[in-house]
Amino acid sequence: MRPVRVVVVDDQDLVRVGFVALLSATAGVEVVGEARQGEEAVRLARTSRPQVVLMDVRMPVLNGIEATRRITGDPECAGCHVIMLTTFGLDDYVFGALRAGAVGFLLKDTPPEDLIRAVRTVAAGDSLLSPSITRRxxxxxxxxxxxxxxxxxxxxxxxxxxxxxxxxxxxxxxxxxxxxxxxxxxxxxxxxxxxxxxxxxxxxxxxxxxxxxxxxxxxxxxxxxxxxxxxxxx
Missing domain, CATH: 3.40.50.2300 (Response regulator)
Known part of the structure; x- marks a missing residue:
């Protein structure tokens, strides 16, 4: 089976590098790019054709919500699924991201095994929103x-x-x-x-x-x- 292609987007170097290291060491997952802000993320989504983009909500130049809207609305990015990364849980940013086409969200302190499971779940075409999250x-x-x-x-x-x-x-x-x-x-x-x-x-x-x-x-x-x-x- 082909590995799941992932792009990681976060302006916090420590967070981004940590996610990249974790996913790169995971069997069946390939990190095909990383970015510090939304415009870079959109370009990477078009050129690298990832299946999953881990997208920070708050970033300079172009925030994660607008970047998600551009990616999900671009025919060149068909098959690319965006998971939002947030520190704050359910807030207005998350609602905006879901409306923009994100398939779900993860807290940045998500345990490694949950992050990996989320990437594989989304790559398989399933939603990341659990029943408890949907209720909230x-x-x-x-x-x-x-x-x-x-x-x-x-x-x-x-x-x-x-x-x-x-x-x-x-x-x-x-x-x-x-x-x-x-x-x-x-x-x-x-x-x-x-x-x-x-x-x-x-x-x-x-x-x-x-x-x-x-x-x-x-x-x-x-x-x-x-x-x-x-x-x-x-």
């Missing part, structure tokens, strides 16, 4: 004022896809969703794939944002009523 995202979204997009028409989803969307937003894993809806795990994957297509999502968090902004989650009436007190078999 929803709680944070619910605590903020409703966004302007609430006044725009929402995407109309089939009933079962809406059910799956709500459960994704509640932080359930695919296995937990399958048990809750009395359907098979493969069926859950099919619904999630359709869901991504219907709401124009590229990561697991995007349907969650969509659900919050359209009232399926949070304090809206749809969020309060959907799936409440019913068990439907697929």
């Amino acid at each position: 995202l929803i709680e944070a979204f619910a605590a903020t004022p409703p966004p302007p997009t609430l006044d725009q028409p929402a995407t109309v989803l089939p009933a079962r896809e809406a059910d799956v969307l709500v459960l994704v937003g509640r932080g359930l894993s695919n296995a937990e969703i399958a048990r809750s809806l009395h359907i098979g795990p493969a069926t859950v994957k099919t619904y999630i794939s359709r869901l991504f297509s219907n709401v124009g999502a590229t990561t697991r968090v995007h349907p969650v944002i969509h659900a919050y902004e359209t009232g399926l989650l949070g304090s809206g009436p749809a969020g309060r009523s959907r799936l409440s007190g019913r068990s439907e078999r697929g």
